[in-house]
Amino acid sequence: MTAVLDAPAPAETKNALVEVRNLGRIFDVSKPWLNRVTERLPRRLLTAAAEVTFSIDKRETFALVGESGSGKSTVAKMVVGLIAPTTGEVIIDGVSMSNPKHDADRRRLRRRIQMVFQDPYASLNPRWRALDIVAEPIRAFGIAQSDAETAKQVGDLLKLVGLDPADGAKYPHEFSGGQRQRIAIARALACNPEFIVCDEPTSALDVSVQAQILNLMRDLQDRLGLTYLFISHNLAVVRHMANRIGVMYLGRLVEVAPAREMFRAPKHPYTRMLLDAVPDLDLTGRKRKPVEGEVPNPIDPPPGCPFHPRCPFANARCRVELPLPIKAGAATVRCHAVEEGRI
């Protein structure tokens, strides 16, 4: 589709640190070649992300929300360069992450980007002491001049995330989940990055520990001037953390809006449905709209707007034509119903 390229270019603000342009990733999930030949099976391609466009300003938190399979982790991995995009590009501080001309700049850029993962039980090497885990980026990037300086920096980092520097001698299994996530954050901060991608950083933690980690992340952002790309399925957490939010559905961004705006007046029917599905803690007796259906299989997505089978506002056009991003107030939405003023 040529429509792909009509996505509005990200606002060319001077402050944009990260620009994601038309990013897409297709995974080949076909059976092995011999099986395909003998069983006469076609290739099977899974579009994990398509036409994802957004930008993140310096010192801003941009959140991606969506249900499982919506492609939010795939986008996160492409942004840090853990997987290569099939289409589009990621530009960080003016340096393209895929353009071979920028190879030298990109190497320098690596130090400024870090990632915090969801499961602190899996992301820390169980055979390494906490201080070695935190020291690894310092050694890898040659930041400290001597072992003594490395040790001092590790101690400072552990203190920064609220741990005792003496805890550095312990192994990961001696820490609780929240403490492990603090170690993961200390490791991410070890090379003085500017931009941190957090993929569900609190989803494996209990609420009281989650509160500690979220507060810590906000304090660190204020102190160190960090920029976050924050991935989560939890809308309340996202509301607490983000300045701007992108909602993903089946690999596409269906709505991008400032956080306040999105929670006050969600535009896309999927965003409305998501907000409606969050259990009500305030006991306002709010009537829920019945939510129907589940996320379709991304290998075989519905034609037209991917949300149309679950959408209460879908019409004939939605079933055949993929909606393009349009401006609606402060938000950018992909929805025919919004465009036509039906909702």
Add this chain to the structure above:
Amino acid sequence: MTAPVLSVRNLKVEFPTRRGILTAIDDISFDIGPGEVLGVVGESGAGKSITGTAVIGLIEPPGRIAGGEVLLRGSRIDNLPQEQMRKIRGKRIGMVFQDPLTSLNPLYRIGEHLIETIRTHSTLSESAARKKALSLLEEVGIPAPDTRIDNYPHQFSGGMRQRVVLALALAAEPELVIADEPTTALDVSVQAQIIALLKRLCAQHGAAVMLITHDMGVIAETADRVAVMYAGRIAEIGPVRDVIKSPLHPYTKGLMGSIPSLTGESDRLVQIPGSMPRLTAIPSGCRFHPRCPRAFVPCPTFRPELQPEAKSEVACWLYHPFPVQAEAV
């Protein structure tokens, strides 16, 4: 007041280990009335799942019930022989677990699961049981049940599997359903559907529910009463509105404040310092006192018991006269 469906009296569960006996649950008591939904909420390690497993008599040895009793409709079930307990499980107490993929056998069709359960607990014929299975699947909202009944669990999505598990739990018309984190593995939109379904089904079948979860939102939407657990004890138990709107125990207050909300100002979250104690190092007195912002004289020494306060019951010395000796300490 009508007789409770489930009564737990001074239940104590222990796990002997090489390093001594770990007390996972220490002296807890609660009731669930007919048709009532009791939410049991707490963070990991609070003992909420162990409470559920103790009620259905599935504590893995060497773990054991070391004291107290569990009564189902007034008769003890915690000391029954395995054979009799098996007849109660499934028949009088239905169970829903967190992960619907592991609670269904991948080698059996959905229909075989249901028919087996129905026939174990009734005298229905194969064809009558199949008919009942079909109506159950329809009731839990599985589209085209007559074709889906012959599918295998892997052919269902997570939400659909959890619906099947609900159908299984309700197959024998149990008096009590124990649901342990039934929606934790699901996405929010599907979670809302399953909560609504669980609520509707239990109301229709008149089953009492013990809903174990870490998610206060799920409790707020579903439960009539809620028990807040901390380190193997109940800190506070009361009507859901009171516990959520005006929590009494400092732990409940901290817990409620630490949940990011969809409304109101998004300032700093309330933070409870520290983390849940490990079972090997349970603090003396009130188990929450090392983390409690309002701990005072009696807290490190004397264990508070649940006592009525407002419409709830709370185990905290802030609300009760503490033992006189404490002042001498």
